[in-house]
Amino acid sequence: MAPKTTLLALLPLLSPAIAWGTLGHTTVALIAQSLVSNKTASFAKSLLNDTSPLYLFNIATWADSYRYTAEGAFSSPLHYIDAFDDPPTSCNVDYKRDCPEEGCIVSAIANYTTRIAAANVSRAEQEKALKWVVHFVGDIHQPLHVENLAVGGNGINVTFGGVVKNLHSVWDSSIAEKLVGGYTVDYARNWSTALVGEIEGGKYANVSRFWAEGMDVTDPVASAMVWARDSNAKVCTTVLPDGQAGVEGKELSGAYYENAAPVVEAQVAKAGFRLAKWLDRIVQSAGKGYTTKEVKEEWVKRGGVQLEDWMVEARRKRRECGWECGCAEGVEGHVH
DSSP, X not given: OOXXXXXXXXGGGSOOOOOOOHHHHHHHHHHXXXXXXXXXXXXXXXXXXXXXXXXXXXXTTHHHHHTTSTTTGGGGGGGOOOOOOBTTTBOOOOHHHHSOTTOOHHHHXXXXXXXXXXXXXXXXHHHHHHHHHHHHHHHTTSGGGGOOXXXXXXXXXXXXXXXXXXXXXXXXXXXXXXXXXXXSHHHHHHHHHHHHHHHXXXXXXXXXXXXXXXXXXXXXXXXXXHHHHHHHHHIIIIISTTTGGGTTTOBXXXXXXXXXXXXXXXXXXXXXXXXXXXXXXXXXXXXXXXXXXXXXXXXXXXXXXXXXXXXXXXXXXXXXXXXXSXXXXXXXXXXX
């Protein structure tokens, strides 16, 4: 296990940040830092040129900032995969159907996993790859990052604590913030410490043994799809159990929150655990020749699948939003 004493001591010194919002991503990073092997920690610190105990924490939200730069604009569609399913009647995600030509979170995890330690990739690009993987493994565990309906819930207006929001932002930030009491670094520190304890010897100790099932860095698409299907299933069971009409215009900070909060907590714990195991496997594979292979083109972009008319229209709407998480007006939007 990587040492964490200094990490916890330094966290209160950091500046607060607004909320799989910032709270979710930084908590996932802190969990992973506590669970990765010492070899992985050394590898990541060297690649990031950051020997501080906050080496993953510091880059957990980089991908959300980079996407808004001219250089990083191409990466906007890589934060999600729009599952063309029919919640709550049917939840399912299909890589060939749902990942467009521009790419998606599954193809991105596959692509950048391969590039982290690839001998034919520059150090600067390896560093970016690690930053993306840390962020995208977090994103793929947010159920509405694996759902098409209403642009991933961004077009569903709700209220939370009397404040008008969209459903996506509620799942990104509001539920988690209410659960732990806030969004500053102190809350991320305390939450990650509690979740690591639950993983190592608490309520997640037994079930976490199964969280690494299907994990194979030589087939990162299949691995990421395991995580995507897991998250997408929550759309039917927890996010929209009564469909869009069940939440549209409703106050969600009461009974809905009580049902959703344990799922949000479990998804954050899974993301941190899986990120740690995934990074360990990448580092382990680096000495076995796997990472010297060329990146497979099909992992980067998809396309050529015949879509139904409504799917074509849904994808058109997403493109009109500039591949952003949403473009709803008049409500609090997507917050990272």
